[in-house]
Amino acid sequence: MDLGSILQYLVSGLTVGSTYGLTALGFTIIFNATRVINFAQGEFVMLGGMLAVFFAGALNLGVFPAVLLAVSCTTLVGVCMERLTIRPVQGANVVNIIIITIGVSIFIRGVVMLFLGKDTFSLPPFFGTEALEFFGAMIIPQSIWILLITMLVLVGLRTYFNKTIFGKAMLACSFEQKAAHLVGISVDRMIMLSFAISALVGSIGGVILTPITLTSYDVGIMLGLKGFAACILGGLGNPFGAAAGGLIIGVLESFGAGFISSAYKDAFAFIILLVILFVKPSGIFGRADIERV
C-alpha cells in the first residue's frame, strides 16, 4: 500500500464521486421544491452522456458543441417531464408522484435503447490526453476537468440559492408552500425550474464522466441509485451534504475496489446506504429543523 496507489485510488474516487455528487444534487433540488424523490434523476445523467455521444457522432460535432447541445436537450427533457407528468397530477400524494418518476425513468431508458441501441459508447476527453505523474499516481487531464467543472457547478448553485431572489423563492416553496403562493411566487413555475436545474446538473455529471467510464442506455440505474445513496449519506435535502456524500461514496468505493476486491465495487455504496439508514437516518450532515411553536 504505497503512496502512489493511495493517491491513484483517491483521485479516481473523487472523479467518479463528482458525478455521484452532481446526481445527488439533482435529487436534492427537486426534493427541496416538491418533497418528491425523482427516480428519473439517473436517466438525466445517462442522457447527458448518451446525447453527447450521439451529437458528436451523428452530427459530426466537436466535443464541446456536442456537450453543450446534450446538456441543453436534457434540461429540456426535465422541463417536459414536469409539464407532462408531474403538473397534471398536482396535489397528488408524494408516493404516487415518486412512482410516476419511476415510470418516466423506464420510458426514457426505453426510448434511448430504441434509437441509440444497446452498445457501449465513449467520448473523447475534453482537452489533453497525456497523463501527469504526481507522487507516483497517474492523473489524466479529464479527472482535473471533472473536479473543476464540479466545483464550478457547486459555486454556481450556491450563489443561486443564497444570493438571488429566484433561488430564495425556490427555497421558500419548500419551506412553506402556502406562504410562497401568498407572496406572489408562482409555485408551478418554481417546480418546473427545479426540474430544469436538476436535469442540467445531472446531465453535466453524466457528460463529464463519459470520457472515462463509457456510457450506455442503462448506466442511469446504477448512477441514480448511488446518487441517492449519496443524498441519504449527506442528509436528504442538504445540497452541501449531497455533494460531499457523493465524493465520500466515490472515494470509499475506489479504496474498497483497490484494497479489498473490485468484485464488490458496487456493493460498497449500498452497504454505506444501509449502515446510514440504521445508524443515523438524518445523514452525517443532517440537521434537526429549527422549530419554534
Add this chain to the structure above:
Amino acid sequence: MLVLKNIDVFYGKVHAVKKVSLHVDQGEIVALIGGNGAGKTTLLSTISGLIRAGRGQIVFEGREINRQKPDKIVKSGISQVPERRLVFKPLSVEDNLLLGSYHRYSLGRSASIGRDVEEIFAMFPVLGERRNQPAGTLSGGEQQMLSIGRALMAKPRLLLLDEPGMGLAPAISQMIFRHVSKLRDELGATVLLVEQNARSALKISDRGYVLETGRVIVQGTSKELMQNNDVQRAYLGRDAGESGR
C-alpha cells in the same frame, strides 16, 4: 374596493362557505368574526386564489378576480398575512421581507425594495435588530410582525389578516392589534381582519360580519355588533342582560 357576491366554496363535498356576500371599502378595517370552522379562513383563501369559489363573484377595484392564480392576485394589490404566520423559518428575517416583494422583482423595479425593507425595520425595530437571524428563532409575536411586514413589502392596497392574535400572550396580541389600526391611520391601509377574538377585532374595526357554519348571520358597524345581544352571548362572553362595555 373589494366586493364578494354570493360566494359558495366547497372543500371536496363539504359546503364550507354558503352564499356569502360582503364588501370592504377603501380605508376601512372590516372584521370577520366567528368560531372554529365557521369558514373564515376558507373565505380568505378564496379571495387570495388558493381555493376556487364554486359559485359567485369576487370583484376587486372593479375587476373580477375569482378565476385568477394567487401570484396574479398579489400583483393586483391584495396581500394576505396567513393564519399561524407561516414565515419561512430557515431563511433570515431580511430574506423573508425581500421575498415579500417578489412580484416587484419580477416586474424589474427592484430599486426601491431596499428602502422598503428599512421602512419595515423602522416600523418594527425588533426585526431590524434580528435581520440576519433565521425567522424560526423569533418569538411568536416577532414572527407575527415579520409576517405582517412581509405582506406589506408587496405594497398591497388591501391587506387580509388571518387571526393575527392567535397563540400570542394577551399583551403581545394587543400590541399587534394596535399596529393594525396604526397601519390604517398612518398608511391609509384597507384591512379585512379575520379573528376569533371578537372583542379585540371589533375594538379596532369600523364594521363587522359574523360568520357561522359558512353563512353571514349578522352584519353591521362594530358598535352595533358590540351591542347586539346574540353577538354578546356567543362571542363576547356576556349575558344578554349585562350592559355593554
